[in-house]
Amino acid sequence: MTTALDKLKPGDRFSCPMCHRNVTVYTEGVHRGGLRPHKADRRGRENVGGDCPGRWFSPFRPAFPQYVRLWGLADAIEDVRRVHGKPDWTPEPMEPGDLQKFVLAAWPQADRFEFAPLTGELRGLTFAIGPRSWRFVAPDSYLSEEFSSRGDAADALYDYLHKMSQEADRG
Numbered sequence: 001m002t003t004a005l006d007k008l009k010p011g012d013r014f015s016c017p018m019c020h021r022n023v024t025v026y027t028e029g030v031h032r033g034g035l036r037p038h039k040a041d042r043r044g045r046e047n048v049g050g051d052c053p054g055r056w057f058s059p060f061r062p063a064f065p066q067y068v069r070l071w072g073l074a075d076a077i078e079d080v081r082r083v084h085g086k087p088d089w090t091p092e093p094m095e096p097g098d099l100q101k102f103v104l105a106a107w108p109q110a111d112r113f114e115f116a117p118l119t120g121e122l123r124g125l126t127f128a129i130g131p132r133s134w135r136f137v138a139p140d141s142y143l144s145e146e147f148s149s150r151g152d153a154a155d156a157l158y159d160y161l162h163k164m165s166q167e168a169d170r171g
């Protein structure tokens, strides 16, 4: 059961998708509704004993983009297929206007969004999370690893889109 975001109380706890602990959430700020930082115990999916990567997960935002951030695209798709009993499900290709919403569901603190390339059928979005962390999102719902500059993220995005269009030509 989830409470509505505006009825959230400081002691409310929610299950972390990475370690399955019940964790309190931020009640204000950009991460409002998101899990506070916590340690992953032995049931954790990764980094057991250390900082759980499930911090910031919010039961109040769309789950799929957050699962892509936490588990990677392939596992996130696998989860939807299993949970919803849709063995062939793949996410619809996102329109450029949906890319930013997708990113903000995963990282509400993301900013400095920029489309790349500026024209063309396939477009992604580069964005920043803090001063030195750049990433991109592709229209197939892929969220990239971290890059140290916008240029590197954009280069990787071009390569990714190039591969996507080659696969589309083949398929």
Ligand SMILES: [Zn+2]
Residues within 6 Å of the ligand: 016, 017, 018, 019, 020, 021, 038, 039, 040, 052, 053, 054, 055
């Ligand atoms: Zn956790």
